[in-house]
Amino acid sequence: MNNYLSKTKKELIELIHSFEKNASGVLKKNETLSDDIEICKNQMAGLQNENMALTEKLKHLEKENQLLSRKLKDMEAKKTEITQALEDEKASYSVFENLFISFAEMNDKKIFLLDHNSLILYASPAVLEMLKATSKDKLIGHSFLSFFNPRDSIRVRKKINDVCLKDDKKKIKDINFVTNGMVQMKLKLYPVQYMDQPAVKVIVKD
8 A cells, every 4th residue: 555655646547547558458358258159159059950850861861771771681592482483484494395305205296496596496306307407406506597598598587587586476377498309398386495495496397
């Protein structure tokens, strides 16, 4: 107290101004800190909202992941089912092929099996006799169209294409095998499956 009393009036006024200036600085700093605190609060609220949104999104993604996992399991089960069905169908084709060949071998029908390119896949014993061929190996893989003159070959090719594309049976009348003394015959064409592939069965009739 004595220290302040010993100062002159002018010095006291300067001291008061200094205190006021310092107080003003403190107030401004306090205001700045208050603003910073408010900004931090707003940022914290924004982060909390963002965190809540991310949490909800995570829950949604987890549900979606569970749904996709179930769908994947269903697809794998369906794939297994389809694979088994294809195996069963392939086995049934194999049984059919064996029965068909056994039937063709034991009767006197003239039967060819052709692929979609008119190449011979199978020929019955009666065909070998008709064509005077010594073995099936001389026929398998050869073009069925080679047995006809050019004009008839075009007719036969068209019918084979129709059978393959329309999956329907066809007939050809008055057709000549050039290797069979030009005797007129009839052809019946049927869509079949052979070796697990689409094929055409041709029955030759006098």
